[in-house]
Amino acid sequence: MRALDEDGGQLSFCDLLVMKSPSARTLSPSAAKLRLLKTLRCTLRYEKKAWATGARMVAGVDEVGRGSLFGCVVAAAVILDPAYRVRGLRDSKLLLPERREVLAERIREHAVAWAVAAVDAARIDQINIYHASRAAMREAVMRLSPAADHLLVDALRLDCEQPQVPIIHGDALSASIAAASILAKVERDRMMCEWDAVFPAYGLASHKGYSTPKHLAALREFGPTPLHRQSFAPVWQNPVPQEVFGFMQDEEVSVEESAAG
Numbered sequence: 739m740r741a742l743d744e745d746g747g748q749l750s751f752c753d754l755l756v757m758k759s760p761s762a763r764t765l766s767p768s769a770a771k772l773r774l775l776k777t778l779r780c781t782l783r784y785e786k787k788a789w790a791t792g793a794r795m796v797a798g799v800d801e802v803g804r805g806s807l808f809g810c811v812v813a814a815a816v817i818l819d820p821a822y823r824v825r826g827l828r829d830s831k832l833l834l835p836e837r838r839e840v841l842a843e844r845i846r847e848h849a850v851a852w853a854v855a856a857v858d859a860a861r862i863d864q865i866n867i868y869h870a871s872r873a874a875m876r877e878a879v880m881r882l883s884p885a886a887d888h889l890l891v892d893a894l895r896l897d898c899e900q901p902q903v904p905i906i907h908g909d910a911l912s913a914s915i916a917a918a919s920i921l922a923k924v925e926r927d928r929m930m931c932e933w934d935a936v937f938p939a940y941g942l943a944s945h946k947g948y949s950t951p952k953h954l955a956a957l958r959e960f961g962p963t964p965l966h967r968q969s970f971a972p973v974w975q976n977p978v979p980q981e982v983f984g985f986m987q988d989e990e991v992s993v994e995e996s997a998a999g
């Protein structure tokens with residue numbers, strides 16, 4: 739049964755949290771959401787419903803990096819083995835990095851199938867982050883072997899032929915979606931650490947491309963890199979010209995020298 743306010747409108751999760759805990763009114767939206775997620779239980783309830791309909795390859799699907807200013811959005815799809823329980827699965831945002839790494843290894847070892855896919859910053863700028871997220875998630879599903887016959891998707895509906903259930907806060911409620919969020923988060927964090935060596939001034943290893951004060955300060959000082967999402971306001975509003983890759987500069991010099999010769 740859905741909770742309604744006094745005017746008959748549906749209450750959001752955050753509304754319910756405030757009613758349950760008045761002190762939540764003093765929290766920022768992100769802090770209030772984090773507190774809410776901690777109250778949700780990650781179970782196999784949705785998977786069991788799908789199995790009851792005859793589905794056998796039930797995949798959880800999720801993405802990470804949607805709100806980042808830098809780099810790709812990464813998605814994962816995971817089909818958990820009903821006979822093996824990976825203990826400790828929950829929304830990747832609620833786990834310490836070391837714990838995510840441990841769980842990611844267990845998921846990869848014991849899952850029936852798993853796959854990861856990414857859509858880069860240039861494509862995000864072309865089709866927007868919503869469609870890029872859906873594209874990455876669909877690609878992860880298509881890479882599964884064996885293929886999924888039922889999808890549990892975090893909040894979105896995908897262009898896939900399989901029956902699917904979009905679940906709000908799915909990574910905090912569904913074990914399969916939580917597993918996908920962990921694999922996607924571990925993979926994207928690995929990418930950000932690699933790019934940190936290329937662009938050390940931006941601190942990518944620490945904030946993973948999100949709009950932290952340190953990242954915004956670096957953007958103001960150095961301008962965006964070619965891997966920043968140019969369609970995101972903190973990037974395109976930046977007054978400093980875009981940084982270019984060293985090899986791009988070398989190619990430009992070579993072309994100019996050839997023309998002069």
